[in-house]
Amino acid sequence: MKSLFTFVGLVLIAMVAVAEGPKPLLALDGVTWTAAETDYIHALQRRGQIKIATNRSAIDRGFHYNILKVFADLAQIDIDIRLVSRRDYFYQADGDLERIKTDPIYAYVPTLIENVDLYLDGITVLPWREKMFSIVKFVPTRQMLVTRKTDRPEQLSDLDGKVAAMVADTTISEHLARLALINGLTFGYLYKQNFNQLDRMVARGLADFTVFNSDRAFTALAHYPNLTIAFAISEPQVMGWAVHKEKRVLKSVLEKYLLYAQDSGILDRVWARSYGVSFSHYLNILTMGETSH
Template identity: 25%
Template sequence: MTKKHTYRTLVLLLLVLATLFLGACKPSGEPRFRDVEQLKPENRITHMEMIRQYGALRVVTEYNSISYFLYRGQPLGFQYEMLQKLANHMNLPLEVSVSNDLERNFSDLREGSVDMIAMNLTVTSRRKQDVAFTEPFLQTRQVLVQRKPAEWDKMNQKQREAALIRNQLDLAGKVEYVQAGSVYEARLRTLSNEIGGGIDIREVNLESERLIQRVALGEIDYMVCDENVGLVNTTYFPQLDVGTAISFPQHVAWAVHPRSDSLLKVIDQWITSYRKTDNYAILYHKYFNNRHSYRNIHSEYYTLGSGKISPFDAVIRKESERIGWDWRLLASVVYQESRFNPDAVSWAGAFGLMQLMPITAKSYGITVDSSPEEQIRAGASFIKWLDERFEDVIVDPDERIKFILASYNIGLGHIQDARRLAERYESDPNIWSGSVDKWLLKKSEPEYYSDQVVRHGFARGIETYNFVKDIMDRYEHYKNIVNNDVIARW
């Protein structure tokens, strides 16, 4: 059983066995819970303890131009940056999955597949029946998104206002689109009842930014979203108006399972403290008030809109297919090595997009004057050569990737030394995390780099350890956001 499956089982054991008396109040067919306080003290384990045993905080978030996205190959976003700071505070790695399907996310939370839903969730009494909300980190209100009249920029303010819906009574007879599973549908139904009916509400499986774009392009006339999201999007679509509110101000928060008291306490304490900091104010301004940054992310290197990671995607895809790699993994390597700068030169003399050392570059026929295409091809060929060194001994392709990356960074000899140390001291020489990576780190200590099985002496393993981790972490972000239409052959 994998670590992930074991962890999920533990979460379910806590959450499904956690409050028997609540089960009697629920309709048949829904999960029954047993009060954790009724378990024997020696068997009690909190959600936070299970998270630490698993070794990562698992969150699901949404991908859009505010919460989580890629820009020039780098993961960014209001939610993402807040989550990184929370994970650092908890001293835990962050394991991010993405889904814009709200109903699925709430289901995954109930089932224990994720620890937290990290989205701009509006706090409502209905939702409180199913989840526990954190301390709010934002306030917003729901607004109508509509197009300004034709030639609006030639009208005065009074003329523009006369052409727009400002009175909620005028929504009767109009078709309103909302994201399925969102709070907007419930609010519109309430509003429709309040004005005597007539609002035609259409739920669709598109998140708010996609619906905003449809309004801007004239494909639909009206939709509803949070005001802060709408305001940000008017920077990119100035023909849109978001000045008509359809709700009072509402709190926005994250959600955890209602029995995750220990996790909720940690998050609430952190949010309460973090909201008061200058760092939070800067982060909020960066994503909600900075119109210049929003225009930038809607460039060709804003991945959600363009599908692009870098200017070199075409050759990265081509070379990845040649060596049997997922192109997003190779893109992560290129970003790590050069930030997609073909003119990059390191202090040690490594150069180009793939940062090959001169002696390695020479063996593949490239120089500092070689084209980006030639640089990437040479780096991919070197990766393929390293793959061939390991394929007979490390059969698991996912595991082998880490050894290839480590060897690419520090050299094959040092990695073989670390494998021999692992074997000598009864660790698995074919497992990277927690085994060979540990022995590579020890190669900076005289006791180990002087060991009889070591042939290549001292190595500063921490840089390679971080190199592998950073590339694999970024690869997960790329997989979250960018489709893979090049099939990897392992």
């Protein structure tokens, strides 16, 4: 009889364990969750998914999706993906995108950020963007000039009269236009719809150069062996994922997860798998070609 009671007790314990389910995200070594963060994670698990907006270029690069996929697996939730254009990140029917960049008082909230949990992309931190949404900052970056190895410039003036492959109305295209104006240079432009087309145009000789954020530059080199990083054309910046300003708890949950991913080596492994170099090597590359433009 005693053994029967023992067996029944073990079955009940097992049933309770199954009902509750494992909670690996809440049990990460070295991570202390606040009550609000714990409640948020429970709510996320009950919902069963995290809603993201991203674009095809970000998905194809892999790093941002893969590092969030580890988070989703730890939380035992799915990722609901909404593919959009980069312009959608900043769109609001009554919003004036040009004004928000220059008017320190003017601000608006993009429609898209109201309908998803986060933008999963390398969103470079800029003052006007931080008026729109909060950014989970975790990847340092610089704008890198990518050219063919056989036509590598030594300095920016070597690009005068050359053709750039660009995506229009981006931070990179705007920065390149400013550099041309400041330095009295003239560039031709070959515009494409997304960043994945740019390195191909340069590799095939249809354009002379392009510019990527430093993480994306490594993808170009991995895909096209005849390409190289010439030098940086911007000062170091930081990029990350965008969340609604009111979702402060989600932001803190993601920040703690990303710190854990860095300390535990997860970030380094995912980075190496996506870009072919370690995260530490990537950080060293950021020091190349200190720009004075």
